[in-house]
Amino acid sequence: MNTLKRLGIGLAGLMLTTTLGLAAEATKPTDPEIAHIAYTADNIDIQAAEHAVKVSKNKAVQDFARDMIRDHEAVNKQALALLAKLKVEPKDNATSQALVNQADATQAHLATLKGAAFDKAYVDNEVAYHHAVNTALETTLIPAAQNAELKDLLTTGLQIFKGHEDHARMVAGELK
Amino acid sequence: MTAGRGRRRACVLAALAGVVLLPAMAAAETITVQVTKFSFVPASVTAKVGDTIEWVNADFVDHTATAANKGFDVKLPANKSGSVTVKKAGTFPYFCRFHPMMKGTITVKK
Numbered sequence: 001m002n003t004l005k006r007l008g009i010g011l012a013g014l015m016l017t018t019t020l021g022l023a024a025e026a027t028k029p030t031d032p033e034i035a036h037i038a039y040t041a042d043n044i045d046i047q048a049a050e051h052a053v054k055v056s057k058n059k060a061v062q063d064f065a066r067d068m069i070r071d072h073e074a075v076n077k078q079a080l081a082l083l084a085k086l087k088v089e090p091k092d093n094a095t096s097q098a099l100v101n102q103a104d105a106t107q108a109h110l111a112t113l114k115g116a117a118f119d120k121a122y123v124d125n126e127v128a129y130h131h132a133v134n135t136a137l138e139t140t141l142i143p144a145a146q147n148a149e150l151k152d153l154l155t156t157g158l159q160i161f162k163g164h165e166d167h168a169r170m171v172a173g174e175l176k
Numbered sequence: 177m178t179a180g181r182g183r184r185r186a187c188v189l190a191a192l193a194g195v196v197l198l199p200a201m202a203a204a205e206t207i208t209v210q211v212t213k214f215s216f217v218p219a220s221v222t223a224k225v226g227d228t229i230e231w232v233n234a235d236f237v238d239h240t241a242t243a244a245n246k247g248f249d250v251k252l253p254a255n256k257s258g259s260v261t262v263k264k265a266g267t268f269p270y271f272c273r274f275h276p277m278m279k280g281t282i283t284v285k286k
Binding site for chain 1: 237254273275
């Protein structure tokens, strides 16, 4: 059962990677689309973390979730300031929609869980989610970004989120 | 006139005090660690008892410098600094509570 569950979560992560990859491959995203994708990805993680802070009773998980809120809000603030400066209006697109749909499905699943089962599912998803977003940043979004400042911010974001991925793996290891 | 003399005397006293105090003050140093791109730079510093370690956070996210033994926990808000004065000799590993992958070490000599 446990292996099945783990496989399910692994598959969800894999699907997200694939979805992101496919949507991005079809057409190279423009800067307004990249901005929208980055902002959407950030907000998804903030919402998941806000839910975790409310639901989890585990201090390591709660602390991790608070770290996610703090960092992703800082990145969003930086992104909004840059968009205002560049006068770029974020543009909705297929990749953003895929991210939102995937997040809705994940949240619906997490909402059914409590206690240790919730903690594990949340943290495992954080590993998979950050991994998928980092892969998308590295292989698609950063290379496609035209504006140098946007490229810089995405590169910094990638560094932050790689730290989150490692942190999530560490918390996942503690939960076992 | 009296006030003038009083001020002069105060100046002389201050100068004398300076002479006495300066060597002691010069002995304690401030060692700066840059906190940039999610790293403590340099990651290892050596200090003497009485020195101050100052962390300058250049990132736009908050960090902390937290001793593994909980001896200090310095908050480093985005683009701000924080410091701690080291009082004991020894090796003190520290990390960022928000980003546990960020690690550093202070070696304090007598």
